Amino acid sequence: MVRSRLLAGLFYATAVLGAAGCAAPGTERVDGAAHAVEVARGVYILQGVPGEVDTVTLGRNGNAGFIVGPTGVLAIDTGTSYRHGRELLAEIARITDRPIRRVLITHTRQEFLFGAMAYRERGIPIAMHREAAHLMAARCETCLKTLRRVLGEEEMRGTTTFKADLEFDTAHDLDLIGRPVRVLYFDHSAGPGDIAVLDEQTNTVFAGGLLDWQRIPDVQDSDLAGWHRALGALRAMPIERIVPGHGPLAGREAIDAVERYLSQLEARVLELLEKGAALSEVPDATALPDFKDWDQYETIHRRNASVLFVREERLHMLD
């Protein structure tokens, strides 16, 4: 029976890959194994896999990455589990033997933070925004419980919630690896405490929760006005390439695509609210053909529609 579920899951993952028309064959893996690809000099992506959280993808849907400088390495995001975190670290070690000086967690999502204990046991300081740390403390025990149930005890062994070693409140420069890196923070945007990480030598940005590419962005934790402002700020920067939170390496077009998605979603939801739609009609009625080929259109997009509808409805009630 387990075998038949695996097969069904594999079929699903393949179907999603096909539907999403993912741009970079060869870098897409469905088994969640860590694989570092250099996207600019000394800048690497450890790409996650598309699809839902299941026993095939192992919920390893988020991208991680790292920047190698003359005196050390800066790691960005930690994967979905202790085991995943160890695999990411092994892959970094395959590329470079320079010491990892710090790991930054870009935002409060399970596929970016639950590998942290693997970094901690190597003595690598874990840093995140204070707001992100608060949100993690408030809800991530529940996420972890759900992950254990879906992925199983074996896959999640050694995975725990944690307290970051370093919590910060503002954007800042990092002088840790002999190469300038800037931590970008735009107030509450895609989530509270969401950051992006800019490698200034190559103008490559690790966008975390701010940008997904060929994958539906998740609005659940967002302040939409703040997110739009953050996208405007990113657009004004000389960014050349983007490691999105989910999906393959992107160019600047990812900024416009996310902006367009959010605008279309908001417009459609407000229209439904004006019409007096019932919540039960909302997911079907919020079809956005421009984004139907993006990963998780059938899941995150439908949920986004409900999340936003309920949020806007509340604002109307308080008027």
Add this chain to the structure above:
Amino acid sequence: MIRALACCLLAAAALAVSVAVPTAYAAVGGLPTAIGHADSSPEWERLREKMFGTRTIDAASGRVQLLVPLRAAYGASVPVRIVSKLPQTASLYVKRLYIVVDKNPSPVAAVFDLTTEMGQADIETRLRVDEYSHVRVIAELSNGELHTDSRYVKVSGGCSAPPNRDQLHNIGKTLLKLPEGVKMNAPTPVDLQVVHPNDTGFELNNVTVMFIPPHFVRSIKVTYADRKIFDADLDFSIAENPAFRFNFVPHGAGELKAEVEDSKEGHYVGRLNVQPSD
């Protein structure tokens, strides 16, 4: 009294976890597979006994239908629509509707006590669904028959949204709207919504990282021109800002009124003057 029943049912559900599992479960760590919408669950078996004893509950009659989104539900607010295939007449009507979420910490989400004034016993509301769970409706007819329908709901995205902590002074604001206008002497849909956090007591405040104490709407009584439309006993399985869409049959001008009571003895009233549209 229904409240006391719900508490006792909660305890029953907690005990039920140890009962043998009748359906197919995956061996290693994964979720149960091949769950059908009409399947039972250990939690439901216990509850059913407490609520209805050995009475027959008809799952095949189609007298009551439950509609819920089957994909990608937003767990914090899952819309459920109950459709009764029966006009509310004095000779036969739906007297009571129960909504149950098997896996929730307090599985009995709502008990509606209905009247013929509704015309048609259709109700839409929104539930919190913590994990993959069956949602059930049980309809008790005025002749004593019990009918049921159920759906297996998969919520997506393991993480809950940070709760709204602003605008607490607006708690209890109760709004009534007629989304399709007035239909004289015919079932007329009403949207009723209460601004309320409906806190479960299980959520942590993401600023203080302390538990937010439970605070939720316990009951709503709806009348039209002083005639009862329905009463509802509610629990925190009802989503934040409790929302209900239901019918009533207006026969002339009158006041539609909703009296709301919450778990901290808060009393709130919403009113809407209904005028015949000619």
